[in-house]
Amino acid sequence: MQTTCDLNPRRGRTTTLSAARGGSSVPSARVGILGASGYTGAELMRILLQHPYAKIKYLTADRSAGLAFSEVFPQFSYVKDLPRLSKFEDMSPEKWGQEVDVIFCCLPHATTQLVIASLPPSVKVVDLSADFRLADIEVYKEWYGGEHKAPELQKEAVYAITEFSRDQVKACRLVANPGCYPTAAQLPLVPLLRSGLVSQEDIIIDAKSGTTGAGRSLKQNILYCEVTDGISAYGIASHRHAPEIEQGLREAAGGKEVVINFTPHLMPMSRGILESIYVKTAPGKTAADLKAHLQGLYAQEPFVHVLEGSKVPETRHVRGSNHCFINVFADRVPGRAIIVSAIDNLVKGASGQAVQNFNVMFGYPETTGLLSPPMFP
Numbered sequence: 001m002q003t004t005c006d007l008n009p010r011r012g013r014t015t016t017l018s019a020a021r022g023g024s025s026v027p028s029a030r031v032g033i034l035g036a037s038g039y040t041g042a043e044l045m046r047i048l049l050q051h052p053y054a055k056i057k058y059l060t061a062d063r064s065a066g067l068a069f070s071e072v073f074p075q076f077s078y079v080k081d082l083p084r085l086s087k088f089e090d091m092s093p094e095k096w097g098q099e100v101d102v103i104f105c106c107l108p109h110a111t112t113q114l115v116i117a118s119l120p121p122s123v124k125v126v127d128l129s130a131d132f133r134l135a136d137i138e139v140y141k142e143w144y145g146g147e148h149k150a151p152e153l154q155k156e157a158v159y160a161i162t163e164f165s166r167d168q169v170k171a172c173r174l175v176a177n178p179g180c181y182p183t184a185a186q187l188p189l190v191p192l193l194r195s196g197l198v199s200q201e202d203i204i205i206d207a208k209s210g211t212t213g214a215g216r217s218l219k220q221n222i223l224y225c226e227v228t229d230g231i232s233a234y235g236i237a238s239h240r241h242a243p244e245i246e247q248g249l250r251e252a253a254g255g256k257e258v259v260i261n262f263t264p265h266l267m268p269m270s271r272g273i274l275e276s277i278y279v280k281t282a283p284g285k286t287a288a289d290l291k292a293h294l295q296g297l298y299a300q301e302p303f304v305h306v307l308e309g310s311k312v313p314e315t316r317h318v319r320g321s322n323h324c325f326i327n328v329f330a331d332r333v334p335g336r337a338i339i340v341s342a343i344d345n346l347v348k349g350a351s352g353q354a355v356q357n358f359n360v361m362f363g364y365p366e367t368t369g370l371l372s373p374p375m376f377p
């Protein structure tokens, strides 16, 4: 498996930053972020401000349009060399569509389709919303409650957990960046289903998320008093990430029907996804076989790590990083295994993976901008 992309310099613009750092002249990409004033936008800024080949050109917002960058993001108020970004713009593609090479789209579901459809075809897109994730438009309609407004674009979108989709991402214009719960679930489950080491039946995914998963806009259920000192299940047997996960698992299982049991929980923490995944092993296979397979497959991957021995993945150990920690445990009953998977929802679950896909799309080393170690504690 290929683990990093070869540098594939494009002709044209070059970045002075890479030259200043002693690097060779690598063409930079002019970046726009739509919905930049939210949590995934803030995380993209944190990553891209230290990305040598990304030149941030436009940031849009809705309620925050017209507000100063440093007012919405006081944490970046020390950044002095972004004069064009002094204020958030409103959504007017005619103003910026011609001046960017790539758009990171961090808009809410269903607001994305028409915006992306209106962009010049030369602009590449990494869409963090769910608008282009479900290949079947009818399934989209069923789970998101409305007609898809850009079905033609849907056909060309590449659903990309980067580790599984590098070749398609390199060649595509529109990446559908996966959801946070689906990323944590599919990184262990897809290879195990592909190799036939686990049954596609009776997969149970017990998932926990930090509240940034719900976005930055005001909602009663994520107020401090509603979340602290407790834990609650939500979307029971009805969460829209179930069909997204099933789509990936069905493909991995060679088209066999997969119906998961998926229950997300809201945790009193800002970041992190932890999933405990219960599977049936294939006849004659053990949890040790599953683990050995994942270890072999991910040994050279920069961001996916199968932990040694009985170490348990924790959200605190991946916080602020693009890493996914996985381990596999034998259940007390033969034939059953428990997989634990941890990511940061805002990084590998959203903006980090979006930048990983951007790097592959533009031929930059895949880890560019993403090598910050986890924040602990």
Ligand SMILES: NC(=O)C1=CN([C@@H]2O[C@H](COP(=O)(O)OP(=O)(O)OC[C@H]3O[C@@H](n4cnc5c(N)ncnc54)[C@H](OP(=O)(O)O)[C@@H]3O)[C@@H](O)[C@H]2O)C=CC1
Pocket (backbone or CB within 6 Å): 034, 035, 036, 037, 038, 039, 040, 041, 060, 061, 062, 063, 064, 065, 091, 105, 106, 107, 108, 109, 111, 128, 129, 130, 178, 179, 180, 212, 213, 214, 215, 216, 217, 345, 346, 349, 350
């Ligand atoms: N948070 C997470 O962990 C993850 C989120 N995602 C997806 O990424 C996308 C962004 O999520 P997140 O950053 O958390 O969301 P936020 O609610 O924090 O931010 C949403 C952004 O979109 C803008 N916006 C809202 N409504 C409109 C509108 N009608 N037209 C134009 N702009 C609008 C907001 O502007 P303003 O602030 O001015 O109102 C803000 O900039 C969503 O689709 C989400 O589902 C994907 C994976 C994980």
Ligand SMILES: CC(=O)N[C@@H](CCC(=O)OP(=O)(O)O)C(=O)O
Pocket (backbone or CB within 6 Å): 128, 129, 130, 178, 179, 180, 181, 209, 210, 211, 212, 213, 214, 215, 235, 264, 266, 349
């Ligand atoms: C805690 C919380 O509310 N989480 C969000 C998932 C966030 C995410 O990954 O995904 P999308 O891009 O599909 O919104 C939810 O359950 O809807």
